[in-house]
Amino acid sequence: MANLICLGAARQHAGERIGVNPTEQGAGCIPQPRVYATASLHDVGVRALSVLGLGAVAMRTVPMDASRRRADSEALERMIDADIAAGCTPVAVIATAGDVRTGTVDPVDRMLRIAHDRGVWLHVDGAYGGFGVLDERVRSLYGDMGAIDSLAVDPHKWMAVPLGCGAAIVRDGALQQRSLVIGRPDFHHFDPATRADVGSPFDEFGEGSLYSSVDFSARSRSLTVWAALKEIGMDGMRARVRRHLDCARRVAELVRMNDRLELVAEPELSICCFRYIPAGSSREPSTVLDKFNEAVLKGIRARGLSVPSSAVVDEKFVIRPAFVGPNTEIADAELLVREVLAMGDQLSAR
The missing domain is CATH 3.90.1150.10 (Aspartate Aminotransferase, domain 1)
Known part of the structure; x- marks a missing residue:
């Protein structure tokens, strides 16, 4: 789900760059969409493209470098430039931070530079390996995490909270919510009116809204993350x-x-x-x-x-x-x- 939400934001970003709104008009309004990742990308990445209407055909497989473990950034650069010249629309570059087979981390910083130089979204799939950034011995592998556009990470893996807890972190929160916009029900008020205590927990929903996720009704997954951090810090x-x-x-x-x-x-x-x-x-x-x-x-x-x-x-x-x-x-x-x-x-x- 976290990768789906992040790539939905990438789809919205690509559409808005060319003056269309895929949330309202459908993914077909984006001419020949393209998403770039290596063959080590988790299957949920391709599934997300299908669910978002981009289709598996949008995926462009980036070759591995000499290590046979991580993305060849020079090949990625050539692929994107060739697709742009052919009239395609690059939607996202996906860097894997912790391949689920070997744990290898793609060259995030180089992929970020290539993507951003062309106005393309850089998403990091850190579902398994995202928490590896906490170890200073491998911290440099992750590059500037504050500059990436989105990150998917699964607390139900390394944090050991109950299964089904993923986190989608998107740098542009307003764009992310536009990517999942729905008709606003007149009986719900999403936006917090104040940072102070409210008279009742039913007066406001707090941070986030029904535009923040695919779910309309969901359990409080964040509570399990809070509890784990409360226990071990x-x-x-x-x-x-x-x-x-x-x-x-x-x-x-x-x-x-x-x-x-x-x-x-x-x-x-x-x-x-x-x-x-x-x-x-x-x-x-x-x-x-x-x-x-x-x-x-x-x-x-x-x-x-x-x-x-x-x-x-x-x-x-x-x-x-x-x-x-x-x-x-x-x-x-x-x-x-x-x-x-x-x-x-x-x-x-x-």
Whole structure:
């Protein structure tokens, strides 16, 4: 939902730049809309384009740079300029701050400059990795977060609040509300009349309005965020993020120390992708190693001591621990590596 709201604001921005109002006229009033992101963009990004009427056809896939992990900013620049020359309308550039497969952060600052030099909206999908900005060791990866146009971040991930809590942060609040405008019911008064206490909680709705989200009626999601911050504070949240990044780095360290394990993606945030390499398997087809590691993963989960997820990175099936649990410690990261080795050894011996 957070990405949908942010990209809805981007659609409104693109329309207003050319003198149309997509909220009233529909997305068809924007000639050949284009949105730019790498193939690592979460599926909800493309879904949002469909819901907003831009369609999946609007998505332009930006190639990866030499690292094969993040957007090639030079290629992005060429793509946008070619589309403008062809009469297309760039709607948004999406930078991923924490790819859900590897945790990699796109070059946000360079993408921001390219987008803003052309009057294009820069949206950051930080649903998973947005909170990584709290760790000063990786802070520079995020660039100037105050200059981006919108950010989506999910408190239900790293903050561990109940599922279904996303935050859409849009720099131009008035434009964001224009992107979701509805007929104003005469029985609702949205705008706060005063900062002082009111006689009754029913006198005003407070900050925000029915134009702030797709929901007309919704539970108070923000209350769960407030409660989490009330419990641990910003210092506690920073410590949690730093500890989780340490967990991923510890896994990588242990993997590099063991010739039965292969580090497939160096951790940038709190995800580490690796796999087990059985002795004598160097000549085996990749599909054999994939099936073996899938069996390792299932075996670990069945034991119940560690519950990692998986991903496909560089066409390899990998074990993918994503450290976001509030109680996860370095000892849990070390336990996971021992579990992978034990299960891999057990399956290799058969």
